[in-house]
Amino acid sequence: MKSRAAMGPMLLAMLALLNGCGDGSEGVAGMPMVTLGMANATLPPAGGAPAPAATTAGMLRKTTAMSGTGAPMLLGAQTHFSQGWPTSVLPLADQAGVTLLRDSLAWSTGEATKGVYTLNGTTAQALSLACAQGKKLILTIVPRNPAYDSGLFVWSDEGRAAYAAYLSALADRFGTCLTAVEMGNEINGNKVLAYPAGTNAAATYVKMAQVVKAKVGGRFTVLAGSTNQVGTGFLTPFFAAGLLQTVDGLTVHPYRLRAEGIDLEIDRLNAVMDKFGRRVPIWATEFSIDTPDRAFAANELVKETTLMAASGVAAASWYALVDQKYFPNMGLYNNGLPKEQAKAATMMQQVLAQGQPQRIDMGDPLVFAYRFGADTTVIWGAPRSLSVSGGTVRDAIGLPSAGTTLDERPLVITGTTAISVGQSAWVxxxxxxxxxxxxxxxxxxxxxxxxxxxxxxxxxxxxxxxxxxxxxxxxxxxxxxxxxxxxxxxxxxxxxxxxxxxxxxxxxxxxxxxxxxxxxxxxxxxxxxxxxxxxxxxxxxxxxxxxxxxxxxxxxxxxxxxxxxxxxxxxxxxxxxxxxxxxxxxxxx
Incomplete structure (x- = not known):
């Protein structure tokens, strides 16, 4: 979840990549205060399980049909009622078919005094209204409160118990509307995991998660993270410390320049979880693209949601529902009007509801074709001719398309599986x-x-x-x-x-x-x-x-x-x- 004065998420992600942040030269995520507990992010977990094997090119991308048996991926959106958004934006979520909202009710706001909960303020009322209108909530609750552990990430028995108690109070307040809680936000950021010097961050975070799960397990989905981008290397020491045996899911924020490749990263994260003995669902609680080119953003929304759904991601949340002062390009709506991104999200709600897609082999790895249900296909790839017999062909914002040409802009074909492609000039x-x-x-x-x-x-x-x-x-x-x-x-x-x-x-x-x-x-x-x-x-x-x-x-x-x-x-x-x-x-x- 971004502060209003923060840099754009896409810019942050690309700066981290291009300027070498997170390359390990200054320790994992550049955190000098604490240790994650493992010097080598690919060491085996306790118990002697083998380390994840190095995967070479040519062995990664899935080009044949996958199982396609998973539950539908939920597509939600970020709101910021915790930052003063008016509840008048709620009907926009309805227009886009969004029922899953991600927001926050900060611990320091809800428990400004030890043991005294104030959960009827403006933010709580806005979230309650969303619940009354049939929405479900993901709440990001950073485990920091000035009343405990000097305002650091909680590390003491008292702090952990107090954090778990606050989450229990939120469950009491919002009931079954509270679908999930994220225990932190982009914890692989520089110095985000604020613990006393010398603390084993991975073990300490996992201990907090264990206390939380013991207190509220079964009342909502307990999510670990999140990470800025996918962050498999950052998360690996947490897996070794027992995180996967504790939580219900992981959260990642897969910001990227282009959708292609997100499936490889998600599949890799799943494979590393498998090496540590348990795979938990992945929630992409922020994803978006920061560009004024709305058509381009709509295309990437369709492609990235498709690729994540195919990799079994449980839920994804577009950042954000509406444009903001410091993020003027990333919303689904601008001044109450739907952008192309909103139109793409609305259409994808119907597509995603058909269940986990399977990739269809069209005879060329430069064709991306994914089958949802019996007769809905999302397809894009290197330019070439396209032949569709029967059915309906739409572009990324749901407008009818002639369906005679395939390129990098995705098409959604419904009502037929009689689809064939020509040879491309691209090799x-x-x-x-x-x-x-x-x-x-x-x-x-x-x-x-x-x-x-x-x-x-x-x-x-x-x-x-x-x-x-x-x-x-x-x-x-x-x-x-x-x-x-x-x-x-x-x-x-x-x-x-x-x-x-x-x-x-x-x-x-x-x-x-x-x-x-x-x-x-x-x-x-x-x-x-x-x-x-x-x-x-x-x-x-x-x-x-x-x-x-x-x-x-x-x-x-x-x-x-x-x-x-x-x-x-x-x-x-x-x-x-x-x-x-x-x-x-x-x-x-």
Whole structure:
């Protein structure tokens, strides 16, 4: 939950990534006050269970049908009655079909004096009105109160008991309307887990969760977290301390530039939970995109909700119901009028209600097709022809579409499963193929004697990426990357495409970065020999670069430091096209 004076969530997330926050150089989430209790975030849990195995590219993305047997993902929205929002916004939730609201009633507000609860103030009345109108509540309650433990995250027996008692009082106040409580907000942020110096944060947080569960278990869903972005690496020490055996679910805030790849990160979090003996439901209690391009945001809403639902996410909450002063682009509504995002959310309520979708294999990994229920399909992908027999085709905001062309904007097809796609001019794409068999990722070290080391999927404190703790700050995400070292001792990031057959291709790419540092050294290599080189300082758009490959030939995109270290993070995208059919490739908004 964001304060009104805070920076935009998307900006925070991207700054954390591009500037190296959460890369482990200053400890997990940069928290010098406390220890999480594990020096290595992938160490096995107590009891000797094996550590999660490193997962290499080509083994991650699911391209065949999944089970599709899960319950429907709930799609809610963030409100801020705790920050003075008027209850006049409640009808807007009805318009968007939103029945799940996320808000707060701060502990220090509800219990300003020890043992005295004041739960009839303006915020409580607004939340009660929402309940009376059929809404369900997720309340984010940060476990801090000046009356206990010097206002730090509660760590004493008295503080933990008082926090649990406050949550019990909230359950008494709101009854079955209170669906879930989050025990904190974006706890992987810098110094958010405020404990006395030397405290084992993971063990102390888990102890609090145990006290809470003993007090209120069964009255509402007890949620741990949340984390800014997915934060698997941050959460792993908490799993080792017994968190998964205590709580009912985890909360994450998967802010990102593009929806693609969120399924890999959620699947990875589920896999790591499995390694620690218990998988609990994931709730994405904040997600959104901070852009003035409403059509783009609506498209991403449809895609991200689809991908999260397919990965079994239990509930997701769009941030926020209405535009705000400090977040003027992120709401579903502006001045009481529905934005494209609201129209997309309204349509997706009907789609999501049909249950967990399964991915349909359309014969090309660059086609994303997900089947909800018997005959509803959400589909997008690399541009190509689309054939639909019968049924209805709508765009992301529910308007009728001719349904003859497929591209990166999602379509919702209902009433038929007779769907086929043509061949695309796109052969491989670093975004839609991220984590698929199309690409492998390496760290290349050395200047004369080169060494290539395959990169696994690495669990960072904020977001998963292809990298390794030994190569920080090098990372390869779906839309952003960073390199390490300097000109005399470089550690370069490398994307490798291996030709499955003889191919005549054109490569086009886009690389953008802030004017920071002396630039990034870029090259395109065929079987180790350069085809193109450049120095990225602000923007480069190489191509069309003709590339003729035989089966087994290797085409590498290599990025490294120029001369000095620092400022070596960038936004990128590269697409391989069939010869003569390329179009401009642009970087992300």
């Amino acid at each position: 491989a794409d670093t975004l839609m193929g991220w984590g698929s068999a199309q690409w492998r990722y390496f760290a290349r070290t050395g200047t004369t004697t080169l060494k290539e080391n395959a990169l696994p999927m690495f669990d960072d404190a904020f977001t998963g990426y292809f990298g390794d703790r030994w190569y920080r700050p090098l990372r390869i995400n779906g839309t952003t990357a960073a390199v390490a070292g300097n000109g005399t001792s470089p550690t370069k990031a490398m994307w490798r495409y291996t030709a499955p057959e003889a191919q005549s291709l054109d490569l086009r790419a886009c690389f953008n970065k802030t004017l920071n540092g002396d630039g990034v050294d870029l090259s395109v290599m065929k079987n180790g020999k350069p085809l193109w080189t450049g120095i990225l300082t602000t923007s480069l758009t190489p191509g069309p670069l003709p590339v003729d490959l035989m089966a087994g030939d290797k085409l590498d995109i290599v990025a490294g430091p120029n001369l000095t270290s620092g400022g070596d993070a960038f936004v990128y995208r590269a697409v391989l096209f069939r010869r003569g059919a390329s179009t401009a490739v642009t970087c992300f908004k």
